[in-house]
Amino acid sequence: MIVHRKQWPRAALWLIPAVFFSVFFVYPTAHLIVVALQGESGWQLGAFWAALTDAGMLSVAWFTIWQAAVSTLLTLLVALPGAWVLAKYQFRGRGLVEALSVVAFVMPSVVVATAVSVTLAPDGPLGWLLPEDANRGLGAIFFAHIYFNVAVVLRVVSTYWRQLDPQQEQAAATLGANPLQVFTSVTLRRLWPAILASGAIVYLFTFTSFGIILLLGKYSQATIEVEIQRQVLFLFDLPVAAALSVVQIVFVVLLLWWQARLSDRLTSQQDLAVTDSLPRPTTGRSRIVVAAFLLGATALFAGPVLLVIQRAFTTGSNYGLQNFAALNESRRGSTLFVSPVIAVGNSLMFALMATILAVLIGGMVAWSLSTRPGSARESLWLLPLGVSAVTLGFGMLISFDSAPLNLRGTPFLVPIAQALVAIPFVIRALLPVLRSIRGELREAAATLGATPWQIVRFVDWPIASRALWVAVGFSFAISLGEFGATLFVAPTNNPTVPIAIYRFLGTPGETNQGQAMALASILIVMTAAVVLVTNRFRTPGGRYV
Amino acid sequence: MSEVRLSGLSVAYGSKTAVADVSLQLATGTALALLGPSGSGKSSLLRAVAGLVPASAGSVWLGGKDQADVPTHRRHVGLMFQGHALFPHLNVAENVAFGLRMGKTPRPERTRLVDRMLALVGLADRAGAAVSDLSGGEQQRVALARTLAPRPQVVLLDEPLGSLDRALRVELLSTMKRAFQETGATVILVTHDQSEAFALGGQIGIMRAGELVQMGGQADIWAQPGDAWVAQFLGQHNVLARQSLPAGLLDHGRAGHELGDYVVLRPEKLRLERMESEAVRSDQDWRLPGRVIATEFRAGVTSVHVAVQDAQISTPIAVFVLVDPPGAGERVSVVVPTNAIVGLG
Numbered sequence: 001m002i003v004h005r006k007q008w009p010r011a012a013l014w015l016i017p018a019v020f021f022s023v024f025f026v027y028p029t030a031h032l033i034v035v036a037l038q039g040e041s042g043w044q045l046g047a048f049w050a051a052l053t054d055a056g057m058l059s060v061a062w063f064t065i066w067q068a069a070v071s072t073l074l075t076l077l078v079a080l081p082g083a084w085v086l087a088k089y090q091f092r093g094r095g096l097v098e099a100l101s102v103v104a105f106v107m108p109s110v111v112v113a114t115a116v117s118v119t120l121a122p123d124g125p126l127g128w129l130l131p132e133d134a135n136r137g138l139g140a141i142f143f144a145h146i147y148f149n150v151a152v153v154l155r156v157v158s159t160y161w162r163q164l165d166p167q168q169e170q171a172a173a174t175l176g177a178n179p180l181q182v183f184t185s186v187t188l189r190r191l192w193p194a195i196l197a198s199g200a201i202v203y204l205f206t207f208t209s210f211g212i213i214l215l216l217g218k219y220s221q222a223t224i225e226v227e228i229q230r231q232v233l234f235l236f237d238l239p240v241a242a243a244l245s246v247v248q249i250v251f252v253v254l255l256l257w258w259q260a261r262l263s264d265r266l267t268s269q270q271d272l273a274v275t276d277s278l279p280r281p282t283t284g285r286s287r288i289v290v291a292a293f294l295l296g297a298t299a300l301f302a303g304p305v306l307l308v309i310q311r312a313f314t315t316g317s318n319y320g321l322q323n324f325a326a327l328n329e330s331r332r333g334s335t336l337f338v339s340p341v342i343a344v345g346n347s348l349m350f351a352l353m354a355t356i357l358a359v360l361i362g363g364m365v366a367w368s369l370s371t372r373p374g375s376a377r378e379s380l381w382l383l384p385l386g387v388s389a390v391t392l393g394f395g396m397l398i399s400f401d402s403a404p405l406n407l408r409g410t411p412f413l414v415p416i417a418q419a420l421v422a423i424p425f426v427i428r429a430l431l432p433v434l435r436s437i438r439g440e441l442r443e444a445a446a447t448l449g450a451t452p453w454q455i456v457r458f459v460d461w462p463i464a465s466r467a468l469w470v471a472v473g474f475s476f477a478i479s480l481g482e483f484g485a486t487l488f489v490a491p492t493n494n495p496t497v498p499i500a501i502y503r504f505l506g507t508p509g510e511t512n513q514g515q516a517m518a519l520a521s522i523l524i525v526m527t528a529a530v531v532l533v534t535n536r537f538r539t540p541g542g543r544y545v
Numbered sequence: 546m547s548e549v550r551l552s553g554l555s556v557a558y559g560s561k562t563a564v565a566d567v568s569l570q571l572a573t574g575t576a577l578a579l580l581g582p583s584g585s586g587k588s589s590l591l592r593a594v595a596g597l598v599p600a601s602a603g604s605v606w607l608g609g610k611d612q613a614d615v616p617t618h619r620r621h622v623g624l625m626f627q628g629h630a631l632f633p634h635l636n637v638a639e640n641v642a643f644g645l646r647m648g649k650t651p652r653p654e655r656t657r658l659v660d661r662m663l664a665l666v667g668l669a670d671r672a673g674a675a676v677s678d679l680s681g682g683e684q685q686r687v688a689l690a691r692t693l694a695p696r697p698q699v700v701l702l703d704e705p706l707g708s709l710d711r712a713l714r715v716e717l718l719s720t721m722k723r724a725f726q727e728t729g730a731t732v733i734l735v736t737h738d739q740s741e742a743f744a745l746g747g748q749i750g751i752m753r754a755g756e757l758v759q760m761g762g763q764a765d766i767w768a769q770p771g772d773a774w775v776a777q778f779l780g781q782h783n784v785l786a787r788q789s790l791p792a793g794l795l796d797h798g799r800a801g802h803e804l805g806d807y808v809v810l811r812p813e814k815l816r817l818e819r820m821e822s823e824a825v826r827s828d829q830d831w832r833l834p835g836r837v838i839a840t841e842f843r844a845g846v847t848s849v850h851v852a853v854q855d856a857q858i859s860t861p862i863a864v865f866v867l868v869d870p871p872g873a874g875e876r877v878s879v880v881v882p883t884n885a886i887v888g889l890g
Contacts, residue, residue, distance in 0.1 A: 005641060090604055154615035241788075367852050440628055440630040441630050441632060443595075443597050443617070443626070443630070444622070444624065444626060444630040444632075444691075445599075445632075445643070445647075446595075446596075446597070446616075446618050446700075447595050447617055447618075447620075447622055447624040447697075448618075448622060448623070448643050448644030448647055448691070448692075449619075449621070449644050449647040449648050449695060450643075450647045451616075451618050451619045451647075452618075454618075454647055456645070458646075458647075459632060462634045463633065463634050464659075
C-alpha cells in the first residue's frame, strides 16, 4: 500500500461490468428460461419436468457426457508427449509450433469442421484412419476436439512440468527406480494437478461443443447444446429447450467450481523451481524425438487447414480461382445469398466492436480481480464460456426486441454476444500479468521518486500493455469465428463469414462446397494473421486458455 | 543536524501493533543496523520511514523536516527490497536510471551517473542485459545501484542479502560499504542476521515485538547486552541465570558492583586447565572442574563445551581456545577470571 495515493473509484470498475453482465447475460438467459416455463396458460412446470426425465433427453445428456470424456482423454493422450518435449527441450521451431497451436485453438469451429471432414473423407489424406463402415461422424468429432484442445494441454502441462524440481525424480532413480517407474510413481503423480486442470478445461469446451457436433455429427449424435438449437429452431419446444439449458448451466457451474479448485491447487504447489534455461537436444535419440514432435505437431495443426486452402483452389481436377470467383454470384438467386465482401466486412466490423467491448469490460474485471487473491470470483466471469451460446443468442433475441432495449435490427446484438464469449479470454490473458505486478514494484518506483501517475505510466502500463494487445488479438480472433450465438442474433441478410460458410455447407452441390472452402480459406488467413501478429506480444505470464 | 529522527513512531495494521513508540536519531552519513527476529517490526519501521505505511502515532523527520504530509516519492529515500523488485520490462541500465528519469535528470548526466553506479557495483559490462538473465547476486547489485543512483538522503535496506549464499553476502556487503562511503549516504539496514548487522559497521539497534529495546555502538552492545534475551539473540554463549551459579563465583564476579538476574561468562575470557582441581577461588581466578563433551572449530577458534561438575550449572560452558584444544572426554577445569563475568539487566 502506498500512503497518500488517491483511492481509485474502484466501485466503478466492478459496477460497469456487473451491470453489463446482468443486462446482457443474466437477464436474457433467465428471461428465456422463464418464458419457456410459462406457457400460454401459466406456468407449465409439468412439461419442464417431463422434459428433464424424458428418455430422449437422457440419451442426449449421456452422449454429451461421454463424448466429452472420450474427447478429453484422447486430447490428453495426444498432447502429453508433446508437453514433455516442450518441457524438456529448447529447439528451433518451438515458437512456431506454439503459435500454430494457438491458431488451431481459436480457429472458427465452422472452419475446423470443414477441415476435419475434408481430412477424414474417404479420399482425404487420413481417410484410411476410419474404416468405411465405421462411425465417421464420431471419429470426426473426436479429431476436431483434439485439434482445438491440444493447445490447452500443451500450454498448461508443459509450463507446470518445466517448473517441477527434478530432484524428486533424481532421488527416485538413486533409490533404484527405472525410468518407467520414475515416470509412473513420481512424475505422473506430481503432474496430476496440471493434467486434471487442463483436462477440466478441455472437458468444459467439449461438453459445450456446438459447431463441431452440428456440422460433423449425425442426427443421433447431439450434445445438449445442439439439442437446444434443434428444439428452439425446428421443433419450437421451448420448455424442453429451457430444461436442457438449466441442465447445462448446472453442470457447467459445477465443472467451473471444480476447475477453480484445481487451479488454486496448481498455483499453491510449493515444490516448483523455475529452471533457468532448457537444454538443446544433443543426443541422437533426443533429436529424433524433437524432430518427430515438430513434424507431428505441424502436420496436426497446419495440415487440415492447408487442405481446406488447397480445396479452395481446386475445381474438379483443376487448380484455379473459380471457387473464389463463384463467391460473388448467387446461382439460384437464393435469398440467403450474400456477397463474401459484405460477409467479410460484417465479420470485421462486428469483431472490432466486440473486441473494444470485451477488452474494456474484461479489462475492468481483470483489474478488479487482480487486487484480490483466489479464483472463485474469477470463475464467475468465466460462466459465459459454459452457458449455451445458443441459449444466450436466443435469449438475447427475445429479450431485446422491445423498448427500452430494442436492439433487434441494430448492429449491436452481434458484437455484444461475441464480446460475452470473448470476455473470459480477455480476463485470463490480463489477470496473471496484472497480478504479477507486485506491490513491491510500485513501491520501489515510489521510493525512486515516481508519482502515482508516473507509476501507472512507467510501471503498470509497460508491463500490462503487451498482455492487453494479446487480449485484443484474442477477442478479435474469437469474435471473427464465433458461431453459436451469432447464428441466432446475426441479421439474415447480413451474416458473418462463419454463418455464410455454414449456409454454403448446408446447401448441396459441388459449387457450394467449393465456395465454402474459398470462404473458409479467407477466414483461415484472417484468423491466422491476427493470432500470429498477436503472438509477438505474448508474455510468459499470460494465459490464453 | 540529524538526518533521521524518529519520535515516538508507532505503526499499526488494524488492531495489531507492528512498531511501538520507537524514538531514535541518526547523524548524516552514519549507519544503523536494526537487528531483530522476524515479526519484530523492523521492516514496518523501514516502510514507515519510506512513507509506504502510515505512522499510527509519532513522527518521522528527515533532514530536519517532519514527513507527515510528504508522499513517498518526495521523501528522497532509497529503499532496497528483499526481493529486489527490479522492473522486469527494463534492462539493467534502465532499471538503474529509473529514479534519475523520475527526477528529470538530463540525459547526459543520467548516462554518466548510471555508468558510474554500474562500475561501482561491478556490472559495467551488463548494462544492456535483461534483468531476468542475471544471477541472484547480480540482481542484488542492480538493486543497490538503482537505489543509490538518485543520491537519496537516506538509504533503507530491507534484508538486502537475505537470499544470497554466504560468500556472496560477504562480497556484496563490502561493495555496499564502499558505495555508502563514496556517496556519504545515511543508512538504515534491517536484518535478522547478527553477522550482517555487525559487518555493516556503525550503530546497532535491537528490536523485539515492535519495540527498540537497545541501541548503541557495536562494541558497547556486544560488551553489555541489555538483557538475557538480547545476549542470546546476539548469539552470545554462557548466558546463565544468576541462581544457577555458586554464590562464591558470583561474589568473585561482583567485585564491587551489582549483577542482574542473568550473567554472561565471556567464552573468550575463560581459560581451560587440563589438570583437575577443586572448585576453589585462587588469588585471581575461580575454577570449575568438569569434562569436555564437544568441540567445534570455526574460523580458527575452537569452542570447547565443558559439562561442569557443579550440580547447579546444568548447561555446558563454552570456552574459546586458540591453540591445542582438549578433546572430548578429557577432564579439565574452566578458569573464570573476574573480568569474564558480566551481569545483565
